[in-house]
Amino acid sequence: MLEITGLTKRYPGEKQPALQDINLKVKEGEFVAVLGRSGAGKSTLIRCINRLVEPDSGSIVWKGRRITGMNASELRSLRREIGFVFQHFNLLPRLPVLTNVIAGRFGMMPRWRSLTGLFTEGDRKLALASLEEVGLASLAAKRVEALSGGQRQRVAIARVLMQQPSLLLGDEPISSLDPVTSERIMRYIGGLHRERGMTVLLNLHDVISAKAFATRIIGLSGGRIVFDGLPQQLGDQE
Ligand code: ADP
Ligand code: ADP
Numbered sequence: 001m002l003e004i005t006g007l008t009k010r011y012p013g014e015k016q017p018a019l020q021d022i023n024l025k026v027k028e029g030e031f032v033a034v035l036g037r038s039g040a041g042k043s044t045l046i047r048c049i050n051r052l053v054e055p056d057s058g059s060i061v062w063k064g065r066r067i068t069g070m071n072a073s074e075l076r077s078l079r080r081e082i083g084f085v086f087q088h089f090n091l092l093p094r095l096p097v098l099t100n101v102i103a104g105r106f107g108m109m110p111r112w113r114s115l116t117g118l119f120t121e122g123d124r125k126l127a128l129a130s131l132e133e134v135g136l137a138s139l140a141a142k143r144v145e146a147l148s149g150g151q152r153q154r155v156a157i158a159r160v161l162m163q164q165p166s167l168l169l170g171d172e173p174i175s176s177l178d179p180v181t182s183e184r185i186m187r188y189i190g191g192l193h194r195e196r197g198m199t200v201l202l203n204l205h206d207v208i209s210a211k212a213f214a215t216r217i218i219g220l221s222g223g224r225i226v227f228d229g230l231p232q233q234l235g236d237q238e
Helices: 042-049 072-081 097-106 112-118 121-133 149-163 179-196 207-213
Strands: 002-009 019-026 031-035 057-062 082-086 167-171 199-203 216-221 224-229
Touching: 002 042, 019 042, 019 224, 031 042, 031 207, 042 057, 042 167, 042 199, 072 082, 082 149, 097 121, 097 149, 121 149, 149 179, 167 179, 179 199, 179 207
Parallel strands: 031 199, 031 216, 082 167, 167 199
Antiparallel strands: 002 019, 002 057, 216 224
């Protein structure tokens, strides 16, 4: 489903490449956790997949389409099809929770505001149902600033439910949350994988969460893949 070949990225002014010749195939229905120390290249890898980061060379093909060759308008439609959860939630500021969830339908496009008038009653219903699934329907009219970090990440999960992507990417989605909230968010993401059949590729700091939820673990170090196997093949340390 996702095929990464020879992917290399070096940020301007950096001596070491952030990614060096990454080759990786992800099958439909896998839940892949990417583990590694800070600076290993995890975030760069995930962000190359939806081109939030521009790779220097190599190719990324998803469902037969070459992401690495896409122009701006192709990328916009791609980002509507690929879900993304961030460490810092990345919600639209000063706007109601419900609007944030509906934005999932539009791939969080920067000019989404001009679309407000196009939201249908169906969008609203689906967004409310998505909020209900994460237990936040009662906060639908609140602005995102009024919510805690854990609640914001649940809004981000509701946005993914609204979007219904076949691929969900995540860049440390639980790193800024307390252990209890982290567990809850991981359960939701596990549900998206099991019940909705989403293919999931997440960066995680936490080996225990990775082992509990992932079907496959990728270890990164110095921009290279140093481990690729089943969760049970991984020791208790990185
Ligand atoms: P991780 O997510 O595993 O912490 P990153 O992909 O964020 O790793 O970073 C990999 C390497 O690239 C690190 O050495 C980091 O300092 C460097 N790096 C990341 N982003 C940038 C950037 N925008 N500019 C310069 N260097 C960067
Ligand atoms: P994190 O929450 O993981 O720390 P950042 O705060 O680094 O994430 O923000 C990620 C960046 O990606 C922001 O600059 C944001 O504008 C951008 N971004 C977020 N979602 C999308 C998207 N769907 N398409 C394009 N850019 C996005």
